[in-house]
Amino acid sequence: MSDVIVAPETRNLEALAQAMAQWLGTKMPNAGEISVRDLAYPRGAGQSHETVLFDAHWREGGEACHQGCVVRIKPGGFTVFPDDLFDQQYGVMKALADGRQVRVARPLWFEHDPSLLGNPFFVMERKTGRVPVSIPPYAREGWLRDAAPEQRRVLWRNAVGQLAAVQRVPLDGLDFLAGPQGERGLEQEWAKYVRFARWLQEVGPQPVLDAALDRLRGLWPENQPEGLVWGDARIGNMMFDENFDVVAVMDWEQPSLGGALHDLAWFCVIADTMHGPASTYGAPLEGMGSREETVALWEELTGKSPADLEWYEDFAKFKMTCTGIRLGHLRGTRIMDEAAMAKRLKVG
Template identity: 35%
Template structure:
């Protein structure tokens, strides 16, 4: 399982050795340490993400890294941490985008298509799991919009005109719930999947797991791929199914007719623009990237495009 490609936690890959009842043992592990300096989200749910991952590994067929232990005491490593089993494989990179280089870029078109289909398959599988009640925040669309609106000061973008327009559009188009809420991955994207060939070996990063309409995950998955291609001025890889084909494939696997997908497209675009505002502030504030780092600018431009497309 490669180190995290995100900003939400520190992953330490270690080779652990010990002596047990059967003699000397060795295993590669991932120690995931809760964020301290770079807190990306306003309500870190470090225990909840570990708990969700453990339940998925124990009770479902969703492939995740084995959840081996959780330590809440910050005295040990400076912050709470969890220990996960290492999963071998490859992950499509966000930076540089897999649309520009890397193993997926270099793969033949049929393999790219298979990678994409398997990712959508596992997304639909997540939406069908049956877990015990979980406290993962609001599940109703209206409450999710208001929570996001309340968090904009934390993300540092409360006055951004594109984001304000997006919040207004969401408030004006809140859909009725089309069924009970399901488990949401929260950060559904190729960059959070370990692949063994074209097959999914593990689904990573449950920090923003929640409950709600499954279309929220589907819209985020599509939006993040669009950001990493059109959003940054890159050509989308040939062989990857387009939006219509992806939605149709997910619907078949999930056994559900997509509901209010335009609303969730806007929700994904607003959420992503808010997160990029925070990421950009953290990176530029610590001089890790140049002051003109384009991440947030690209995200708000794609948000504006999305608002035009859905007619809001």
């Protein structure tokens, strides 16, 4: 497998190591001889935040100590989403780590002062495992492509299990994830992506997006089960161990209280695109559950109805289109022409 760095912004890692070592000294007053080593950008993932892996070493109480860490830095010029949810990203990870229902990397420290790295940042523990990366596509090459069908089946079940665990999280104590006007439920996710579509008007008129919003609003779903929204629910945002069990659920940059079906829909659309019947990356991966199997297992594990899922899948495609347009603008490329967008969004 080829190694590809996908990072919106990069910096001098030697200078970062020195800055982080000094900063860690303010967070660990009993630590001495602090050093930060082996800094690296993740390979094959990470398009919206600058994320750097590192190892922290220090001495405390006469003992040598070590902690694998990840620093995640708030986006600066390369901003994919209109809503700034950086603080909420840290907060939801902290709540999930404390609850232990969803497997996430434990957040360690948050730094609001932008003077050190140019923007606020937070540090979390580093998990060890394998990620089905998008670049190169995991369905085309890599460890998941090379796995046996029965191993992929285990991975699929464990991935859906963690997806369902997200939607089972009690919402008590998560009020900080409500929308700017206190919105919750479907109206919160809807308002977020209406803002996104309006934000994209800065690039130019978006008649296809306007038509898609009108279509979706006219088909408003009756089934709106409550639940936490992860925001980018896919196996490519999960880390797995050698037994194909989930080590960590990652990338919580767009969380909300929008409802349980948004993540299921996103998961199904991405799965179909990456390794399902509609995959453009080669033959479907045998052993990975079908859409019907995924929905049935999710329903069994959550106890929530997947009724109206097709509407949520269409909404997920709308969200993905907004993100694609924005990424294309930032990179100076065109992700999809208007005719293709209209077909995808069932308008025109």
